[in-house]
Amino acid sequence: MGIMTSSTTFQPVLERIAEEIERTPGSGRPADYIPALAARDPRSFGMAAAEPDGTVYGVGDWRQPFSAQSITKVFTLALDLAREGDALWEHVGREPSGNPFNSLIQLEYENGIPRNPFINAGALVVTDRLHTRTGDASGELLAFLRAESGNPGLTFDKDVAASEAAHGDRNAALGHFMASYGNIDNPVPTLLEQYFRQCSIAASCADLALATSFLARHGIRADGTRLLTRRQAKQINAIMLTCGTYDAAGDFAYRVGLPGKSGVGGGIIAVVPGRCTLCVWSPGLDERGNSVAGVAALDRFTTLTGLSVF
Numbered sequence: 001m002g003i004m005t006s007s008t009t010f011q012p013v014l015e016r017i018a019e020e021i022e023r024t025p026g027s028g029r030p031a032d033y034i035p036a037l038a039a040r041d042p043r044s045f046g047m048a049a050a051e052p053d054g055t056v057y058g059v060g061d062w063r064q065p066f067s068a069q070s071i072t073k074v075f076t077l078a079l080d081l082a083r084e085g086d087a088l089w090e091h092v093g094r095e096p097s098g099n100p101f102n103s104l105i106q107l108e109y110e111n112g113i114p115r116n117p118f119i120n121a122g123a124l125v126v127t128d129r130l131h132t133r134t135g136d137a138s139g140e141l142l143a144f145l146r147a148e149s150g151n152p153g154l155t156f157d158k159d160v161a162a163s164e165a166a167h168g169d170r171n172a173a174l175g176h177f178m179a180s181y182g183n184i185d186n187p188v189p190t191l192l193e194q195y196f197r198q199c200s201i202a203a204s205c206a207d208l209a210l211a212t213s214f215l216a217r218h219g220i221r222a223d224g225t226r227l228l229t230r231r232q233a234k235q236i237n238a239i240m241l242t243c244g245t246y247d248a249a250g251d252f253a254y255r256v257g258l259p260g261k262s263g264v265g266g267g268i269i270a271v272v273p274g275r276c277t278l279c280v281w282s283p284g285l286d287e288r289g290n291s292v293a294g295v296a297a298l299d300r301f302t303t304l305t306g307l308s309v310f
């Protein structure tokens with residue numbers, strides 16, 4: 001297959017990738033620290049590509065909802081940045097952490113200011129600030145995802161949220177620790193409830209590829225209104241590239257060459273600015289919490305199409 005031109009449909013390349021993935025034995029394991037996620041079939045695989053005009057292509061389980069988890073951190077960041085602008089960066093950094101997504105270790109050295117908005121500590125800060133500004137951070141997020149995906153049926157998965165809350169000691173520790181530095185406004189239990197609801201949102205590859213399209217459209221929402229300035233959209237894409245897959249961000253950039261964001265539900269979103277967005281889902285994770293087949297599929301996509309930011 002040659003390098004893609006702007007008029008090419010993405011369907012054949014997605015089909016080819018799905019065939020290749022099917023031929024490679026499934027590897028990785030579903031997240032087991034959130035019991036409700038452990039039950040997923042690691043062989044599930046879906047992939048969608050959305051063009052900026054809303055055309056979506058897909059293969060496999062691309063219409064099956066899965067737990068969005070940390071993918072939602074991209075959207076809460078966008079929603080908060082749109083409201084508060086650069087003041088946010090006094091409360092959370094923009095550097096890769098080089099540590100696992102739920103690590104506590106850097107926080108004390110860095111006085112309760114998390115390295116970036118995509119590790120759990122940073123996402124807690126962003127959700128806290130969005131909650132202060134809107135009174136309902138997770139509700140704001142859900143409304144945004146419904147509007148951008150065009151799917152009014154998107155909803156929270158109460159079982160996943162409850163399962164995570166019941167095993168949420170580490171996120172609670174992060175929240176309380178940052179509160180001790182004055183970097184959390186809301187009561188920590190309120191914040192955790194918001195954060196677990198946020199992570200529990202169930203959505204398909206098609207939904208999430210469409211919901212990410214504002215980043216391919218340089219900040220413009222599905223209805224044509226502007227959420228982010230072009231510069232802010234560029235900034236979020238840059239943070240996805242450097243921090244979106246945690247301590248594997250270097251390897252993800254090396255293999256895939258796109259801004260991306262993973263979640264422990266096995267989903268990964270990625271952006272080809274100006275051209276398309278992608279969402280791939282397969283629940284088997286590597287030891288850093290990224291979908292094994294998902295990264296492989298995105299690697300194949302950029303290799304086969306020649307579409308990457310490099």
Ligand SMILES: NC(=O)CC[C@H](N)C(=O)O
Binds near residue numbers: 164264265
């Ligand atoms: N990497 C992830 O998807 C982590 C999100 C998960 N809800 C957690 O806080 O542990």
